[in-house]
Amino acid sequence: MALLRQPSPKARQAVTLVEILVVMALIAIVAAFVLRFGGVTQLAERAKIRATQRIISVLDQLVYQKFQQASRGSRARVLPVDMSLSLDRSDCSYSESARRRATVVARLRTVRQELPELFLIGNQQYRYHSPLQLGSVWVNGDFAPLDPGSALSDPMCRRAQSRAELPPGAQRFIAILERAATNGTLANHQPETARAECLYVIVADDPETGTVPGIPDSNLRDSDGDGLLEIVDAWDNPILFFLCPYGYRSSLQPAKGKPPVPTVSGSLLDPAGLVTDPVYITRGPGGWQVVDEALFPITLWPNRQRPFAYRLYPLIVSAGPDGLFGLMRDPNDPSYFDRSATRLRDLPSPGTSSEVGADADNLDNHTASTLWEAQ
Numbered sequence: 001m002a003l004l005r006q007p008s009p010k011a012r013q014a015v016t017l018v019e020i021l022v023v024m025a026l027i028a029i030v031a032a033f034v035l036r037f038g039g040v041t042q043l044a045e046r047a048k049i050r051a052t053q054r055i056i057s058v059l060d061q062l063v064y065q066k067f068q069q070a071s072r073g074s075r076a077r078v079l080p081v082d083m084s085l086s087l088d089r090s091d092c093s094y095s096e097s098a099r100r101r102a103t104v105v106a107r108l109r110t111v112r113q114e115l116p117e118l119f120l121i122g123n124q125q126y127r128y129h130s131p132l133q134l135g136s137v138w139v140n141g142d143f144a145p146l147d148p149g150s151a152l153s154d155p156m157c158r159r160a161q162s163r164a165e166l167p168p169g170a171q172r173f174i175a176i177l178e179r180a181a182t183n184g185t186l187a188n189h190q191p192e193t194a195r196a197e198c199l200y201v202i203v204a205d206d207p208e209t210g211t212v213p214g215i216p217d218s219n220l221r222d223s224d225g226d227g228l229l230e231i232v233d234a235w236d237n238p239i240l241f242f243l244c245p246y247g248y249r250s251s252l253q254p255a256k257g258k259p260p261v262p263t264v265s266g267s268l269l270d271p272a273g274l275v276t277d278p279v280y281i282t283r284g285p286g287g288w289q290v291v292d293e294a295l296f297p298i299t300l301w302p303n304r305q306r307p308f309a310y311r312l313y314p315l316i317v318s319a320g321p322d323g324l325f326g327l328m329r330d331p332n333d334p335s336y337f338d339r340s341a342t343r344l345r346d347l348p349s350p351g352t353s354s355e356v357g358a359d360a361d362n363l364d365n366h367t368a369s370t371l372w373e374a375q
Helices: 007-013 015-073 081-085 094-116 168-183 191-203 278-283 288-294
Strands: 119-121 133-134 137-141 238-241 315-318
Touching: 007 288, 015 094, 015 191, 015 315, 081 094, 094 168, 119 191, 133 168, 137 168, 168 191
Parallel strands: none
Antiparallel strands: 119 137, 133 137, 238 315
């Protein structure tokens, strides 16, 4: 009887050509799936970037229009508080130059109150702004009345702004906050959303109906449940607004040094530099410090020398795909982002070392805007 030949161990270990082809086919299928999936993800991410850029472009146009209306319109009327902040004589009388400066101060004040960028709740307050009690909540911000208070040496020189003297934009903002406070939702407010909520109120046709021209409804959210809508980007993160972003470095607003200092002079709202006149700084009973802190930082005062007005442009910025702004911020108040939007590319934000360089993918209106260049 013939014995069956058993295959050798070597033969059993051999891999056939068919098996090799099967393995290669599987690898090709997996590779194609990975590449296809990665490509789809990249396409989706690019689509979100383009959608956010479109939103920022629309917002840039709307903010520009509001800025022009507030700075050049009849709303920038001179009030007694503007005269108080323009004194250059200790006897509370006004020179002709002081009266001219008062018109600039009125413009600065009106733009800030019509285009509020931030508000604080509770004990946090802006200097020289009158805190407002809305329901059971104290609120303070750029829309609040100015009150030089003890900053002026002579009590007879003080002329505080009343709530009735606020411009229409500020009145509207206060009414919205008041309603949220009455409803009890304002207690849910998270400070990180304040700038996005301010931006919404500025550009909305009617904040009550929840519509913004050119902005999809899907980009309007109340993420913190405080009764105030925010404008969000394609990643559902709030888009922030800075009215006067001193220290922000961009192609529109060049800056040098650490922290960055703007390199272009001439404020949009004070091209002649009336509020930084040396006579006003040295002789005024309140000095520049009052105007600077009561309005916004259009100047830098290095080593206590004469302030210098810089050309600063309103900033609308998204954190981009990574959701991190990478901007210097006040660790005690996340709504501030250093209040002046200081961008430090090579330094971490206080307490947030993970944000080093996170601003690289930020999307802002400074990059592509042509509206502000003609100013």
